[in-house]
Amino acid sequence: MDGNGIFKMIIxxxxxxxxTGKTTIATSLxxxxxxxxxxxxxxxxxxxxxxxxxxxxxxxxxxxTPVPVVDDSKCSLCDKCDEICQFKAIARIADTIITFPELxxxxxxxxxxxxxxxxxxxxRRLGDVQIGHRNGLAFVHGRLRVGEAMAPPLIEAVRSYxxxxxxxxxxxxxxxxxxxxxxxxxxxxxLLVTEPTPFGLHDLKLAVGAVNILGIPCGLVINRSDIGDxxxxxxxADNNIPILMEIPFDRQVAEKYSQGIIMAEVIPGWKExxxxxxxxxxxxxx
Amino acid sequence: xKELxxxxxxxxTGKTSLMGAFxxxxxxxxxxxxxxxxADLHLILDPDILQQTDFEAGNTAIINTDKxxxxxxxxxxxxxxxxxxxxxxxxxxxxxxxxxVYFCPEKAIDFPEKMCGxxxxxxxxxxxxxxxxxxxxxxxxxxxxxxxRQEANKLxxxxxxxLILTDxxxxxxxxxxxxxxxxxxVLIVTEPTxxxxxxxxxxxxxxxxxxxxxxVCVNKADINLEKTREIEKFAIENGLKYLGVIPFDQVFxxxxxxxxxxxxxxxxxxxxxxxxxxxEKAVKEMGI
Numbered sequence: 001m002d003g004n005g006i007f008k009m010i011i012x013x014x015x016x017x018x019x020t021g022k023t024t025i026a027t028s029l030x031x032x033x034x035x036x037x038x039x040x041x042x043x044x045x046x047x048x049x050x051x052x053x054x055x056x057x058x059x060x061x062x063x064x065t066p067v068p069v070v071d072d073s074k075c076s077l078c079d080k081c082d083e084i085c086q087f088k089a090i091a092r093i094a095d096t097i098i099t100f101p102e103l104x105x106x107x108x109x110x111x112x113x114x115x116x117x118x119x120x121x122x123x124r125r126l127g128d129v130q131i132g133h134r135n136g137l138a139f140v141h142g143r144l145r146v147g148e149a150m151a152p153p154l155i156e157a158v159r160s161y162x163x164x165x166x167x168x169x170x171x172x173x174x175x176x177x178x179x180x181x182x183x184x185x186x187x188x189x190x191l192l193v194t195e196p197t198p199f200g201l202h203d204l205k206l207a208v209g210a211v212n213i214l215g216i217p218c219g220l221v222i223n224r225s226d227i228g229d230x231x232x233x234x235x236x237a238d239n240n241i242p243i244l245m246e247i248p249f250d251r252q253v254a255e256k257y258s259q260g261i262i263m264a265e266v267i268p269g270w271k272e273x274x275x276x277x278x279x280x281x282x283x284x285x286x
Numbered sequence: 287x288k289e290l291x292x293x294x295x296x297x298x299t300g301k302t303s304l305m306g307a308f309x310x311x312x313x314x315x316x317x318x319x320x321x322x323x324x325a326d327l328h329l330i331l332d333p334d335i336l337q338q339t340d341f342e343a344g345n346t347a348i349i350n351t352d353k354x355x356x357x358x359x360x361x362x363x364x365x366x367x368x369x370x371x372x373x374x375x376x377x378x379x380x381x382x383x384x385x386x387v388y389f390c391p392e393k394a395i396d397f398p399e400k401m402c403g404x405x406x407x408x409x410x411x412x413x414x415x416x417x418x419x420x421x422x423x424x425x426x427x428x429x430x431x432x433x434x435r436q437e438a439n440k441l442x443x444x445x446x447x448x449l450i451l452t453d454x455x456x457x458x459x460x461x462x463x464x465x466x467x468x469x470x471x472v473l474i475v476t477e478p479t480x481x482x483x484x485x486x487x488x489x490x491x492x493x494x495x496x497x498x499x500x501x502v503c504v505n506k507a508d509i510n511l512e513k514t515r516e517i518e519k520f521a522i523e524n525g526l527k528y529l530g531v532i533p534f535d536q537v538f539x540x541x542x543x544x545x546x547x548x549x550x551x552x553x554x555x556x557x558x559x560x561x562x563x564x565x566e567k568a569v570k571e572m573g574i
Contacts, residue, residue: 016324018297018456023481045457046295046488048481086345086384107365107383146488147495149428149460174297174456175323177420177427181378197542199302203324209422213378227539251509254534258510260480 016203295485
């Protein structure tokens with residue numbers, strides 16, 4: 001709660017389908033609301049929000065995950081580590097235990113089970129978390145190391161910077177599997193961004209399925225609302241999902257986006273609409 | 287056998303629409319939708335499913351409360367905080383590592399295999415297709431991607447077809463790594479925006495990391511001609527084969543709404559001529 005008795009919520013912006021406008025909505029919302037706000041870009045595979053916010057970065061944290069290293073001189077070749085590992089990241093081949101660090105999920109099973117204490121921890125770098133700000137807007141994003149497969153722990157590292165005294169806006173990755181769940185769980189509201197096309201609708205249904213599993217209230221932004229067909233609106237009505245904003249296709253908006261310009265900062269009238277969007281979300285959450 | 291995987295880094299650049307267009311242009315091919323997280327190619331190709339198979343991968347821990355002595359060892363060992371104070375496992379958080387199962391002194395934890403989704407062998411009007419559906423909020427997307435690619439390969443061998451066209455996922459993480467490993471080439475479909483350029487550079491680096499030759503084309507090129515030139519320059523300087531541009535064209539949306547490929551919807555649009563040009567260059571480059 002702040003001094004006005006307003007609870008600082010977490011809004012996660014997701015979509016299912018990529019390229020529907022998550023980053024446009026996240027950045028525009030972040031620069032429009034009259035409250036302390038932080039933007040967490042949790043699309044760590046392809047983070048884009050910084051290209052629009054242009055933050056000054058003040059800190060970079062390397063995020064790693066522990067992986068096993070076997071001390072052959074202590075190893076008795078009992079095979080217990082090979083047995084416990086579900087991810088084929090440690091295995092006995094002839095008279096040696098070989099590790100495959102890129103397959104390791106860091107469950108700790110091998111070093112817990114080793115009777116000789118022959119397994120030590122080394123680090124595999126997942127990527128970096130960068131912390132910065134612009135004009136009072138707090139900004140954090142994660143950048144997955146190219147070649148690294150495991151995004152969720154890096155997303156958790158970005159989310160560990162959540163400041164409960166601020167409105168937190170999360171830019172989630174596309175899809176519906178584990179990275180998206182990592183970017184949505186624990187949020188107070190999920191804002192789903194879609195486009196009114198068969199692909200947009202199909203992936204929206206999957207995203208709504210994920211939101212329902214998490215049991216978080218959600219609402220919809222329909223981007224490029226005048227292209228495509230009417231099916232998204234029918235789906236929203238049938239499933240009692242409120243449509244909170246519609247943004248018609250505008251080539252000027254697309255061109256500004258291409259240059260890294262935040263829509264709400266240049267297209268007249270949209271800052272007010274994003275303020276209203278935040279008010280509408282507050283009404284739903286409380 | 288040649289496999290071309292279409293990827294993008296950024297989502298929504300037109301991968302699947304382009305894949306549909308290529309399906310219209312290529313004569314003999316197996317189609318493979320490796321974006322198992324949010325598969326969309328079937329929405330255009332309306333497949334007749336010939337065979338449907340469950341995809342089981344990984345396990346989930348389930349605590350048998352009758353046997354549990356509430357000693358708390360499982361909660362101490364779990365790296366994912368998936369076991370709550372009532373000794374109930376949150377199946378979304380559970381990574382399936384089995385450490386709790388192994389160490390439980392009461393042997394009170396079951397570890398059943400998990401149904402993560404399903405995959406399909408299908409026929410479409412444009413050729414045979416392998417596709418899948420990952421369960422919502424599931425893990426193991428990389429394994430399912432590898433599986434559909436293997437099945438597409440098997441099917442191609444069976445049918446004597448020597449080309450696989452694979453629609454890849456966005457991003458650079460686990461499913462993308464599974465989608466490009468061992469492919470003959472990737473085609474990166476990008477767009478001339480700050481995000482498109484940034485994401486293309488990262489996914490191009492990924493392709494290079496896994497030593498897969500990469501080609502690049504720019505969709506919606508006229509939205510920002512300066513960025514389009516920047517992409518061409520990057521491609522040339524970084525050893526990526528530059529295949530040219532496709533103009534912004536409403537035919538992409540209109541054909542999708544009609545559940546048709548862009549060529550089926552309107553064979554004479556501006557975008558189509560450009561797509562044909564991109565396809566012919568890709569064919570030449572891959573020696574298909």
